[in-house]
Amino acid sequence: MRNMRTSLAPRRAVAVIAAVLLAGTVAACGNSDTGGGGEATDDGKIVLGFSQVGAESGWRTANTNSIKEAATEAGIELRFDDAQQKQENQIKAIRNYIQQKVDVIAFSPVVESGWDTVLKEAKDADIPVILTDRAVDSADTSLYKTFLGSDFVKEGRLSGEWLVENSKAATGDVNIVELQGTTGSAPANDRKKGFAEAIAADPKLKVIASQSGDFTRAGGKQVMEQFLKAHPKIDVLFAHNDDMGLGALEAITAAGKEPGKDITIITIDAVKDGMQALADGKFNFIAECSPLLGPQLMDLAKKVHAGEEVPARIETEETTFTQEQAKEALPNRKY
Amino acid sequence: MSDANLRLRTLVGHRLFWPVAVLVAMLAANTIYRPGFLAIEVNNGHLYGTPIDILRLSAPLILVALGMTLVISTGGIDLSVGSICAISGAIACLYISEAPDQNNLGMVFTALAMALGVALVLGAWNGVLVSIIGIQPIIATLILMVAGRGLAQLITEGQIITINSGPYRAIGLGHFLTLPLAIFIALGAALLIAAFTRRTALGMIVESVGGNREASRLAGIRSGRVVFLVYVVSAACAAIAGFMITANVSSADGNAAGLWVELDAILAVVIGGTSLAGGRFYLSGTILGALIIQTLTTSVYAMNISPQTALLFKAVVVIAVCLIQAPAFRAKFGRRRRGTPPPPAPSPQRQKEEVPA
Numbered sequence: 001m002r003n004m005r006t007s008l009a010p011r012r013a014v015a016v017i018a019a020v021l022l023a024g025t026v027a028a029c030g031n032s033d034t035g036g037g038g039e040a041t042d043d044g045k046i047v048l049g050f051s052q053v054g055a056e057s058g059w060r061t062a063n064t065n066s067i068k069e070a071a072t073e074a075g076i077e078l079r080f081d082d083a084q085q086k087q088e089n090q091i092k093a094i095r096n097y098i099q100q101k102v103d104v105i106a107f108s109p110v111v112e113s114g115w116d117t118v119l120k121e122a123k124d125a126d127i128p129v130i131l132t133d134r135a136v137d138s139a140d141t142s143l144y145k146t147f148l149g150s151d152f153v154k155e156g157r158l159s160g161e162w163l164v165e166n167s168k169a170a171t172g173d174v175n176i177v178e179l180q181g182t183t184g185s186a187p188a189n190d191r192k193k194g195f196a197e198a199i200a201a202d203p204k205l206k207v208i209a210s211q212s213g214d215f216t217r218a219g220g221k222q223v224m225e226q227f228l229k230a231h232p233k234i235d236v237l238f239a240h241n242d243d244m245g246l247g248a249l250e251a252i253t254a255a256g257k258e259p260g261k262d263i264t265i266i267t268i269d270a271v272k273d274g275m276q277a278l279a280d281g282k283f284n285f286i287a288e289c290s291p292l293l294g295p296q297l298m299d300l301a302k303k304v305h306a307g308e309e310v311p312a313r314i315e316t317e318e319t320t321f322t323q324e325q326a327k328e329a330l331p332n333r334k335y
Numbered sequence: 336m337s338d339a340n341l342r343l344r345t346l347v348g349h350r351l352f353w354p355v356a357v358l359v360a361m362l363a364a365n366t367i368y369r370p371g372f373l374a375i376e377v378n379n380g381h382l383y384g385t386p387i388d389i390l391r392l393s394a395p396l397i398l399v400a401l402g403m404t405l406v407i408s409t410g411g412i413d414l415s416v417g418s419i420c421a422i423s424g425a426i427a428c429l430y431i432s433e434a435p436d437q438n439n440l441g442m443v444f445t446a447l448a449m450a451l452g453v454a455l456v457l458g459a460w461n462g463v464l465v466s467i468i469g470i471q472p473i474i475a476t477l478i479l480m481v482a483g484r485g486l487a488q489l490i491t492e493g494q495i496i497t498i499n500s501g502p503y504r505a506i507g508l509g510h511f512l513t514l515p516l517a518i519f520i521a522l523g524a525a526l527l528i529a530a531f532t533r534r535t536a537l538g539m540i541v542e543s544v545g546g547n548r549e550a551s552r553l554a555g556i557r558s559g560r561v562v563f564l565v566y567v568v569s570a571a572c573a574a575i576a577g578f579m580i581t582a583n584v585s586s587a588d589g590n591a592a593g594l595w596v597e598l599d600a601i602l603a604v605v606i607g608g609t610s611l612a613g614g615r616f617y618l619s620g621t622i623l624g625a626l627i628i629q630t631l632t633t634s635v636y637a638m639n640i641s642p643q644t645a646l647l648f649k650a651v652v653v654i655a656v657c658l659i660q661a662p663a664f665r666a667k668f669g670r671r672r673r674g675t676p677p678p679p680a681p682s683p684q685r686q687k688e689e690v691p692a
Contacts, residue, residue: 054590055488055493055494055495055588055589055590061493061494061495064493082488082493084484084590085590180642183642183643184643209639210639210641211635211636211639211642212642212645214591216588216591217495217584217586217588218580218583218584218588218591218592219591221583221584222392222632222633222636223636225388225636226385226388226633226636226637227636229371229372229384229385229388229637230369230636230637230639243495246584247584250508250584250585254383254508255378255383256378256379273497
């Protein structure tokens with residue numbers, strides 16, 4: 001294993017084989033070993049180390065694909081790592097990138113806190129860091145160059161505002177249940193916050209239950225099953241992503257209710273399956289959270305590598321969809 | 336000692352008494368919080384209610400835990416079951432998603448057979464590593480636990496594969512005699528395993544291998560084969576659980592399917608009274624353990640305990656269950672049960688004297 005010089009794709013294969021042959025411990029060595037020989041930047045290519053959260057949803061996969069494609073197009077050598085939703089894996093990956101002396105490090109933090117030490121290490125090694133999609137709560141903003149991503153608070157707020165607008169006619173309380181994302185993650189915290197701020201405008205709107213569905217379909221479904229049994233009158237479901245909404249859809253149907261009519265469903269993301277549900281009238285509103293930030297990321301990587309100044313916060317371009325808009329937009333969606 | 340008193344002691348002394356008591360206590364607490372918790376109604380000709388949900392959702396865990404019970408009984412452990420769930424679900428869903436007619440029953444069976452076949456190979460791999468090569472079970476199965484997730488991701492290409500197949504969906508959500516099919520599948524597997532281990536000498540052989548592998552071998556038992564076999568059975572159980580998990584949401588998620596199920600399964604086995612050191616095993620206890628774990632999760636949602644405190648809540652209940660099951664702890668609190676042990680089974684906690692190296 002030692003001093004093995006390989007290009008990206010075979011190295012991943014080697015890592016897989018190493019894992020199969022020699023268990024997890026050796027697989028970890030495999031990563032750092034290959035890193036020792038992989039610091040070649042002599043061909044002038046920018047090397048970008050990217051640590052992805054995982055593949056927990058359709059959104060994430062579209063995000064991964066966008067980054068991979070954009071890297072190829074931009075001629076940037078991408079070192080990609082999937083952290084499987086674990087912060088320790090991400091910290092490990094970032095440390096590996098520092099050892100490998102990559103030119104730029106980018107990552108989507110699994111959780112908001114606990115990044116100071118590793119970011120400091122990157123700074124000491126003079127490697128610029130770009131945050132994508134999710135933010136960190138470090139007080140020292142000099143630890144990273146910029147944060148490229150969606151404004152989750154805004155997504156929550158747009159969802160809430162739509163609901164306020166559309167429940168003006170309602171008399172009596174509007175009971176809302178909320179499916180939160182992974183506990184402690186930035187999108188879960190911020191979407192919850194933005195939504196709560198927006199619906200505060202109308203005292204009729206009440207969140208009667210709020211639980212974490214971990215951003216997965218299975219989680220959304222299991223939680224919704226219990227919501228439906230615990231609360232006889234649910235008017236609105238607000239899910240922090242499409243996948244949980246899709247899981248909840250099954251629970252609602254199984255309970256003999258009609259999604260989109262008996263229960264108004266608002267979600268965030270606008271992945272393909274979610275947009276399909278919206279076009280089919282099963283969802284009512286989706287606030288988009290675009291995963292296609294690959295091209296913007298590559299652009300930024302080039303800029304920070306060249307030492308150019310970049311704004312500290314860059315928002316991805318996003319919109320919202322109603323059922324009619326979804327029908328129009330669906331044929332042209334890339335994800 | 337009066338007759339009633341004797342009976343009470345026998346009851347309290349039964350090894351399933353405390354798990355049952357905990358389960359009943361949890362259901363009672365839920366019912367107090369929400370009087371309709373135990374209500375079951377008929378909806379579209381199917382029984383519908385929280386108790387049914389608990390049974391249906393615990394079916395995959397019961398399956399995995401049954402296989403795990405046998406593995407643990409031989410003094411081993413199988414960490415790879417979660418990954419095998421993900422792989423089997425991914426293979427089945429991938430095959431179905433590419434079929435021209437997703438509702439074709441024969442095609443679904445082909446998909447299931449293929450995925451089950453791969454799972455058996457993976458189980459055999461574990462078995463060979465442990466029984467022939469002699470790697471410690473926790474290390475041997477860790478390999479597949481780590482690599483298997485990657486394999487599942489490779490199969491799904493990192494995507495969540497969504498399928499629309501009636502027959503496949505039925506594994507997770509179908510109904511039979513008004514009850515979810517998943518319950519019957521888990522029950523069937525439990526009866527099958529119970530029949531093979533308790534109606535034949537196999538169960539005793541497994542326990543004796545777990546008690547002392549070398550002594551069993553000298554007594555004429557092919558210990559290696561028995562150990563190999565339990566890993567294959569465990570993988571098969573995990574594969575079927577994987578079908579249920581993916582069928583439940585009609586989508587295969589290589590990353591999330593069966594995540595951490597191995598830990599829940601080990602917990603279920605331990606709650607059920609089987610010692611992690613090997614030796615005697617209790618299938619009924621394991622099933623109870625799985626039901627307790629699922630009831631716990633469902634309680635969190637039903638009582639709307641905030642996600643931040645839910646983990647703590649679960650931990651407290653699990654600690655309580657383990658403590659009241661521990662003989663040393665019970666002895667301290669004066670619940671000594673002398674003279675009237677349940678018929679054959681001595682205290683499960685201290686069954687094991689020797690661990691094979």
